[in-house]
Amino acid sequence: MSDSIIYLVRHCEATGQEASCSLTDSGKLQAEELKQFFSDKRVDQIMASPFERAIQSIVPTAEMHHLDLLISDDLRERTLSSENLSDFKNCLKETYKDFDLTYSGGESSREALERAMKVISDVKLSSHKATILVSHGNLISLILNHFDQTFGFEEWERLTNPDVYEINLNRREIKRLWKGQKEL
Template sequence: MNKNIYIIRHCEAGGQSSDSPLTEKGFTQANALSKFLSNRKVDRIISSPFVRAIQTIKPFAEDANIEIEIDNRLSERILSSSFYSDWMEKLEATFNDMNLMYEGGESSREAMNRIVDVVTEIEESDAGNTVMVAHGGIISLLLNYYDKEFGFERWKKLTNPDVYLLRITKNDAQYTRLWKG
């Protein structure tokens, strides 16, 4: 069982809400991402339902003639339903305490579990090479699952877009950052 999962953070968007579209620059990035992926074998594409995630992968999906599967578990993590002026400090605290939860939000552990569940299903599928499009917060929690050093500081260094390759074998799982843009 060898699986390659291309973990993609969406391109530049005009906001944080689920219906925020890509910016003009984001659409240009999506086309560049399509070219970047064009020489890679891909069997399956799974995306967050957020507009910016779908728009990020749509050029590649159309070029490769692969249907985009929507999975709600790839939605961005909800830190809280309340506004916090110190949200960065609150977010950092959730990397230090994976069970910390704010009003109306989910803990890092809960968010991590839902994206890990998607990866587990990919591992059990027939697809050898899968593209998974999501968001910085949830992606950083997935990478933290495999590498405890991937925390708040590494989250801050993610780019829009960003691409990581997660290689899963029978006995191991390793990731590599592919995007240099």
């Protein structure tokens, strides 16, 4: 049985956090860099969050590989709260300690991870051997934590825009691939 690989991609630099925010000019250049990064890699399927910045980050790669871009609502960013949290970072940090902690109108880490893992389970069961999933920092960090419990809040803080991790689903191994990364 050959290995099933997921390339977990954090979107490129964007103009903001709302679902409709586009890439910055720098983010558009980063999307082209992602295209070059994936030019020599096998890619059978590409799925992205419905947020504009995620879609724009991977369209050049999808076009290069002549693949349809599949949109999955389950890859959207996690909603920490529907209210404006004055101490966002500390509130987020607490959700890495307590996966069931929820704030008003938000999802717990466990709820967000469960919807993301539905996508990953579907990928693993499919005939695709190499899939790109494009999402957002918080959700990506929760997915990585599922495969490596040492990946937490501090590692989330070190994610870059963009960022690329490879997950070997058969061996349950993760490795960071993006060459523009910060040191872990």
